[in-house]
Amino acid sequence: MxxxxxxxxxxxxxxxxxxxxxxxxxxxxxxxxxxxxxGSPANTASGLQGTDLNGTPAPNFQLTDQYGKTISLAQFRGKPVIVTFLYTHCPDVCPLTAEHLHTTLQQLGSDAKNVAILAVSTDPRRDDTAAAMQFSTEHNMQNYWHFLTGTQKQLSPVWSIYSIYAQQQQQQVNHSTALYLIDKKGNERVYMDDSFQPAQMAANLKLLLKEN
Missing domain, CATH: 1.20.5 (Single alpha-helices involved in coiled-coils or other helix-helix interfaces)
Known part of the structure; x- marks a missing residue:
């Protein structure tokens, strides 16, 4: 060669x-x-989509909703509950989360009445009952969730027990984005972040509704 x-x-x-x-x-x-x-979260052993929270008992708390009523997590025992953390002056993520939750309830149809949603404020300085009602109305959620407000002293312990970071930065609040799904027995089942899709959340809630 x-x-x-x-x-x-x-x-x-x-x-x-x-x-x-x-x-x-x-x-x-x-x-x-x-x-x-x-963007599909992993499935748990029970088929739920999200990060498995191992059925840890959800810490109870008590705050005031958009109607001025005192609301506690414990009073919803017997229903699946979504606990999330928002603020009314949020320019982006919080409104989208509210819209996705509204769509979730629409997808549940008649089962929506058997689910509870608690949105805990991360902005005690500006979020009061009036602001909570306005935000809820803007996103068609006034009759479907409890937007919970309180003082810094009342809200801080709730953020802490749910590992939520919330810090005022001028006109915005830097805070953790989290949605905790709690079952009928009051146990934390899965964690989802703000990237969740309504179909994923609806599927999770349907599974929790079928449980005893």
Whole structure:
């Protein structure tokens, strides 16, 4: 074999190897992209979607809702409960969460009345009953959830027991985004973040509604 032929064969072989490597890398990148874009949380052993909370008893709390009524988590024993943390002046995530929860209830149909939603304020300085009612009305949730407000002293312990960070930053509040799903017996079942889709939440609630 002449050195020219050997050289040409080496170039061709190298080119083939490069093409194969590029194809493999592109396939892996596409697979990762599809996986991350799906956004589907993992299923627990019971079929619930989200981060498994192992059935830990949910800490009770008591605050005031948009109607000025005193509301406690414990009074909803016998119903699945969503506990989330929002504030009425939020420009982005909180309104979207409210809209997604409204859509969730629509997807549940007649079962919606058997579910409770508690939205705990992360902005004690500005969130009062009037602000809570206005926000609830804007998102068609005034009759479907309890938007709970209170003083800093009343709200801080609730944030703490649910591992929520809330810090005023000028006109906005930096806070954790969390939705805790609690079963009929008052146990924490799964955690979901603000990326949840109404269909996922509705499916979880239907499973919890079927439990004794």
């Amino acid at each position: 002449s050195w020219r032929l050997a050289s040409r064969l080496s170039v061709v072989t190298l080119a083939i190897v490069v093409v194969i490597l590029i194809t493999v890398l592109q396939h892996n990148q596409t697979t990762r992209s599809q996986s991350s874009s799906s």
